[in-house]
Structure formats: C-alpha cells, structure tokens
Amino acid sequence: MAPARRPRLAVWKFASCDGCQLSLLDCEDDILALAEVVEIASFPEASSAMSKGPYDISLVEGSVTTPHDAMRIKKVRRQSRHLVTIGACATAGGIQALRNFADVDDFIAAVYATSRYIKTLATSTPISAHVPVDYELHGCPIDKTQLIEVISAFLAGRKPAIPNQSVCIECKQRGTVCVMVARGTPCLGPVTHAGCGAICPSFRRGCYGCFGPMARPNTTALAREWRLLGASETDIQRVYRTFNAATEPFKTESEAHGD
Amino acid sequence: MGGHVLAIGAKAMMTRDGLQALIEALLSRGYRLIGPRLGEGAIVYDDIGGIADLPAGWTDRQEAGSYRLERRADAAFFGYAVGPQSWKRFLHPPVERLWQARREGDELAILPIEIETPKFAFLGVRGCELRAIQIQDRVFTGGSQVDVAYGARRRGNFIVAVNCGTAGGTCFCVSMASGPKAKGGFDLALTELIEGGAHEFLVEIGSATGADLFAGIPQRTASGDDIAAAEAVVARTAREMGRTLDNTGIKELLQGNPNHPRWDTVASRCLTCANCTMVCPTCFCTTVEDGSDLAGATAARVRKWDSCFTLDFSFVHGGPVRSEPRARYRQWMTHKLANWIDQFGKSGCVGCGRCITWCPVGIDITEEVAAIRANARTAGTPEKGGA
Numbered sequence: 001m002a003p004a005r006r007p008r009l010a011v012w013k014f015a016s017c018d019g020c021q022l023s024l025l026d027c028e029d030d031i032l033a034l035a036e037v038v039e040i041a042s043f044p045e046a047s048s049a050m051s052k053g054p055y056d057i058s059l060v061e062g063s064v065t066t067p068h069d070a071m072r073i074k075k076v077r078r079q080s081r082h083l084v085t086i087g088a089c090a091t092a093g094g095i096q097a098l099r100n101f102a103d104v105d106d107f108i109a110a111v112y113a114t115s116r117y118i119k120t121l122a123t124s125t126p127i128s129a130h131v132p133v134d135y136e137l138h139g140c141p142i143d144k145t146q147l148i149e150v151i152s153a154f155l156a157g158r159k160p161a162i163p164n165q166s167v168c169i170e171c172k173q174r175g176t177v178c179v180m181v182a183r184g185t186p187c188l189g190p191v192t193h194a195g196c197g198a199i200c201p202s203f204r205r206g207c208y209g210c211f212g213p214m215a216r217p218n219t220t221a222l223a224r225e226w227r228l229l230g231a232s233e234t235d236i237q238r239v240y241r242t243f244n245a246a247t248e249p250f251k252t253e254s255e256a257h258g259d
Numbered sequence: 260m261g262g263h264v265l266a267i268g269a270k271a272m273m274t275r276d277g278l279q280a281l282i283e284a285l286l287s288r289g290y291r292l293i294g295p296r297l298g299e300g301a302i303v304y305d306d307i308g309g310i311a312d313l314p315a316g317w318t319d320r321q322e323a324g325s326y327r328l329e330r331r332a333d334a335a336f337f338g339y340a341v342g343p344q345s346w347k348r349f350l351h352p353p354v355e356r357l358w359q360a361r362r363e364g365d366e367l368a369i370l371p372i373e374i375e376t377p378k379f380a381f382l383g384v385r386g387c388e389l390r391a392i393q394i395q396d397r398v399f400t401g402g403s404q405v406d407v408a409y410g411a412r413r414r415g416n417f418i419v420a421v422n423c424g425t426a427g428g429t430c431f432c433v434s435m436a437s438g439p440k441a442k443g444g445f446d447l448a449l450t451e452l453i454e455g456g457a458h459e460f461l462v463e464i465g466s467a468t469g470a471d472l473f474a475g476i477p478q479r480t481a482s483g484d485d486i487a488a489a490e491a492v493v494a495r496t497a498r499e500m501g502r503t504l505d506n507t508g509i510k511e512l513l514q515g516n517p518n519h520p521r522w523d524t525v526a527s528r529c530l531t532c533a534n535c536t537m538v539c540p541t542c543f544c545t546t547v548e549d550g551s552d553l554a555g556a557t558a559a560r561v562r563k564w565d566s567c568f569t570l571d572f573s574f575v576h577g578g579p580v581r582s583e584p585r586a587r588y589r590q591w592m593t594h595k596l597a598n599w600i601d602q603f604g605k606s607g608c609v610g611c612g613r614c615i616t617w618c619p620v621g622i623d624i625t626e627e628v629a630a631i632r633a634n635a636r637t638a639g640t641p642e643k644g645g646a
C-alpha cells in the first residue's frame with residue numbers, strides 16, 4: 001500500500017512574523033510523523049536544504065505587500081498541486097493590512113531616511129487576491145492540531161474537518177462560562193471563526209477575533225451589544241481592525257465606527 | 260441499611276447533616292455524584308464530594324443576556340435557579356467518538372469503542388430539567404433507532420431532584436407545566452426549608468431505590484406543618500416566575516406564520532452564534548466529523564454538538580438550505596415550540612430560560628412568541644414556505 005513516491009511538501013514565507021511556520025515546527029511528534037509520510041522538499045525556516053518543485057502541497061504563510069512578492073506567489077502557484085494558506089496574513093492580509101486604511105507613503109517617510117530603496121505596495125492583500133487557493137486555514141497564529149488535520153486531509157484526499165462556525169460553540173463544548181453574559185466583558189466570539197478552542201474566554205477574557213470572521217457573521221448586532229457593555233466607537237473600530245482588518249465584513253464594520 | 264423503608268410518595272424530614280449523609284451514601288454505593296458548585300462566575304454542574312462543595316449562600320440574578328452571582332441572606336444550598344449547563348452535558352456529551360478503524364495490511368479493522376458509563380447520581384435536578392431529561396430519553400431511546408451510548412449513560416441514574424425555592428428572572432416553567440415542583444422521574448425530591456434558624460429538607464420518596472437509600476439516612480417524621488411549609492415554598496416560586504409564555508394554539512400560530520415580519524426583526528439582532536441551542540437542555544442535534552491521521556493508518560468518526568444556527572448544518576449539495584439568519588431562527592423556534600409536538604407529541608421547551616439568559620444579545624423566546632401572536636395571520640389557509 002505504501003505509495004511509490006512520498007508527496008512533496010513546501011513551506012513558503014511572504015509578509016509575516018513566522019509564527020505560523022513556528023506552529024508547524026512546534027508540532028513535535030507530529031512533525032516526525034509528517035517527515036515520514038511526506039518529503040519536506042523546501043522549508044527554509046527549518047532547513048537550508050531546498051529542492052526544486054513541483055510540490056504536491058504548498059503551505060503559504062504571509063501576505064503580499066511588495067511587487068516582488070506579487071510575482072513570486074504566481075511562481076509558487078505554478079509549482080504547486082495544492083496551495084494552502086496558513087494564518088491571518090496569508091488568508092486575510094494580516095495586521096499589516098492596517099496600511100490599507102492609511103497612506104503607505106506617510107509610513108515610509110516616518111520610518112526611512114530615504115524612500116529610494118523601498119519598493120512596497122499601497123496595500124497588504126491575502127494570497128487569494130493573487131492566485132487561486134485550495135484551502136485557507138485561519139488563525140493568528142494557526143492552531144497546530146488544525147494544521148495537522150488539514151495536511152492529513154489533503155494526504156487522504158478528504159475534506160478537512162474544520163467547522164466555520166462561531167467560537168461560542170467551542171466555548172460551550174468545553175464548558176466555559178460565557179464572559180459576555182456572566183461578566184459583561186465584550187467578546188468577539190459570536191462573530192469569530194472557531195478553531196482556537198475558545199482560549200481567551202477560558203482565561204476570562206473576551207475573544208479578540210484572531211481567527212477572523214465565521215461564516216456570515218452579524219458584526220453589526222454584536223457592535224450594538226458592545227456599545228451597551230460600555231465599549232466606545234473607537235474601541236469597536238479597533239477590535240474589528242486587528243489581524244483580519246482587511247476581511248469582509250470586519251472591514252466594512254470597522255468603517256462604520258470610530259471617532 | 261437498618262432503617263425503616265418508606266413507601267413511594269412518602270415524605271420525611273432531613274437535616275443538613277442528613278444531606279451530607281445522603282451524599283456519602285451515594286458515593287459509597289459507587290455513584291459518580293454530579294451536583295451544583297461555584298464555577299468561573301456561575302453555578303455549574305461538577306463532581307461533588309460533600310456539602311462543602313455546594314454553593315451555599317449563593318444565588319444567581321438572571322435577565323435576558325445577563326447572569327450574575329450574588330450572595331444570599333441565608334445559607335441555602337439550592338437557592339439559585341439554573342446555570343449555563345444542563346445534565347445534557349453528562350448524558351449527551353458535547354464530543355463523542357462513534358467508531359474508529361485501523362489499517363492492517365490491505366484490510367480495515369474496526370476497533371471497539373468503549374462507552375464511558377459511570378454510574379451517575381445527579382443532585383439538584385429541577386422540575387424543568389427532569390422534563391428535559393425525559394424529552395431527550397424520548398428522542399434518543401424512544402424511537403425505532405436507539406442511541407445505545409445514551410441509553411447506557413442514562414441507565415441506573417440516581418436522581419435527587421430539588422423543588423425550586425427561587426425563580427430565576429428568565430424562568431417560565433409554570434407556563435410549560437414542568438415546574439417549579441418536580442413531577443416524577445426522580446428517586447428522591449428535596450424541598451429546602453430555611454426558617455427561624457432551622458435549615459432542613461422535606462424529602463419525598465420517588466422510587467424503590469430512593470426509599471432503600473434513604474432508609475439509611477438520619478431523618479424524622481414530616482409533620483403537617485412541614486408539608487405545608489414545603490408547599491408554600493413551591494407556590495411562592497411559582498408566583499415569582501420571571502417570564503410567561505402563552506401556549507394557546509402555539510403549533511398553528513408558528514406553523515401558520517412563516518413570513519411574519521417579526522422573523523426579520525429578530526434576525527437583525529441574532530448573531531447566529533448558536534449559544535441558545537448549546538445551553539438548551541432539550542436541543543439534541545449533532546454533526547459527525549471524519550478524521551484520519553497523517554500516515555493514513557487510523558480513522559475515526561466523532562460526533563459533536565451542532566446547531567441549526569450554523570450554515571453548515573443545512574448544507575447540502577450546492578449550498579445551505581437555510582442561508583438567511585431569519586430562516587435559522589425561525590427553524591429553531593418553530594421546531595422547539597411547534598413542530599416538536601408533531602414529532603414527539605409535546606413541546607420541546609421546558610421553560611428553563613437558559614436560551615434567554617445565555618444569548619449574548621438577550622433574545623427572548625417568550626417575547627418573540629408574544630410579538631408574533633400580537634399581529635399574527637389568523638387561521639385559515641396556512642401560509643407556506645418563506646426563506
């Protein structure tokens with residue numbers, strides 16, 4: 001039954017903090033199991049030994065923020081049978097998409113002595129804005145169990161078991177008492193994609209929405225409730241404008257608030 | 260056990276020490292005893308080892324979308340309404356493995372699943388919760404397809420019911436005729452009596468097992484005054500219901516108004532977060548997830564609580580059947596209060612109020628029914644469809 005050739009895996013980095021790649025390195029026992037079933041053909045973060053494509057699965061971390069990366073992602077796509085984005089940057093543009101709401105030249109002027117060597121785009125965009133993507137894994141950073149699930153699913157040719165429902169469902173499954181109802185703490189869980197296992201509420205904090213929007217969230221109704229709990233218009237704009245700022249409907253909802 | 264075995268339906272008095280003795284008797288008979296205790300900001304159900312674990316002197320203040328723990332003036336053990344969890348958590352757990360398999364050469368070996376079946380004893384089960392357990396019994400074990408694991412977990416449960424002495428702000432068991440007094444289905448039922456320095460329980464025997472266990476507990480005969488005092492507690496609770504729901508013709512009302520404008524109003528507030536269905540003690544829907552490991556050597560199917568509020572729930576080829584939030588809220592409420600009657604013979608709601616309290620935006624099922632009733636399409640040709 002053993003396949004004649006192990007599927008080849010590549011891991012790519014675009015504009016990102018490397019946290020999602022670290023989640024892969026953090027898989028400990030599973031990474032050994034992974035190395036047995038796939039050939040880790042290219043993973044510069046882990047090894048300088050990189051071999052050429054084509055690849056069966058490419059994991060892409062990071063967003064596109066430079067003209068060079070906009071070209072590079074096309075090359076990655078051409079070499080990859082399946083392309084899976086990992087994390088908020090690759091899936092939604094990341095925290096760096098805050099530039100989309102401002103003028104990038106102002107940032108350049110503030111940070112660099114001269115703009116001569118800076119070649120950057122006006123926006124940070126998800127990988128899906130540039131090439132077709134086979135699967136998007138949410139999270140900032142991603143959950144390592146979900147990552148192993150996605151890879152296992154692609155290897156088996158099945159659908160990943162990753163529900164696109166609210167964090168509230170995970171909260172209730174684990175038996176965490178709702179911080180919004182029992183403490184009056186504003187929480188983004190009701191509009192946020194599940195996957196983290198409801199970590200923040202289990203530490204008595206509201207969800208920050210790092211997994212991005214769930215399927216068809218009602219961001220407006222939740223914003224109304226946040227106001228009732230004492231959040232300001234600026235608070236609401238800020239909370240919808242973090243790691244997934246450029247994704248709809250967080251983007252539009254954030255634009256409806258602020259001072 | 261030595262003591263006198265009372266008849267079913269008989270009543271006797273027990274002190275706080277008696278309650279401790281009751282807990283010890285259950286534990287020594289090998290029961291896993293689950294009861295109320297203080298959790299993170301709420302009274303939750305968890306393992307209990309003695310009366311010191313119970314939330315003595317605490318109560319809950321509940322309103323739509325709000326729950327707060329508060330101190331009581333007395334040291335009542337059961338002086339709260341119901342918390343976020345129900346017994347469903349133990350009888351119908353949120354995540355359950357259904358089957359697993361291992362690849363052995365070219366063959367697939369199906370591995371046996373061990374159903375975890377502790378001998379459960381539940382302490383502090385309310386009237387509404389007893390009714391909810393009976394409803395889930397009907398759903399899981401009363402039809403042609405029996406859920407074996409549920410049946411195994413349910414078998415031999417020892418239920419110590421508590422007649423409510425405090426109504427929650429979102430309770431409406433009187434409307435649903437499920438409380439505040441426990442009506443059958445228990446082994447023992449307690450009414451907590453705190454008056455003039457005394458702190459005792461009137462105990463009603465509900466089963467032969469209950470009678471047998473209670474025979475070993477220190478007790479005294481219940482006087483006419485004791486019984487009257489217990490009845491007064493329940494009557495006062497019934498008067499203090501936080502909510503009411505008018506059930507008159509509810510099946511026709513909801514089934515006949517699928518295009519009522521109120522469904523749009525509620526949909527504009529609803530987060531489709533599914534909290535209401537997770538906390539509801541009768542909601543039973545699940546999804547199954549199939550998984551396999553990296554090497555493709557093992558596979559398993561896991562069943563998890565699901566909800567009619569998620570998009571995936573009604574996903575068929577081409578998309579979800581109920582894509583609009585209005586269709587999802589309507590599905591939930593109409594099933595719970597109306598279609599349930601067609602399906603299982605009675606309402607799926609027991610009036611516990613959890614869906615009202617634990618909805619982050621405080622959507623209130625009793626208010627929604629009243630709003631639809633206020634300007635309903637009257638009977639006649641039933642209106643169909645609407646998405």
Ligand code: SF4
Nearest residue numbers: 168171178179187189
């Ligand atoms: S704590 Fe947040 S995520 Fe959890 S149930 Fe409440 S609102 Fe939902």
Ligand code: SF4
Nearest residue numbers: 539608609611612614
């Ligand atoms: S519908 Fe609401 S009030 Fe009725 S049983 Fe369910 S949670 Fe309780």
Ligand code: SF4
Nearest residue numbers: 529530532533535618
């Ligand atoms: S009714 Fe409330 S708890 Fe239920 S899905 Fe809507 S917002 Fe969530």
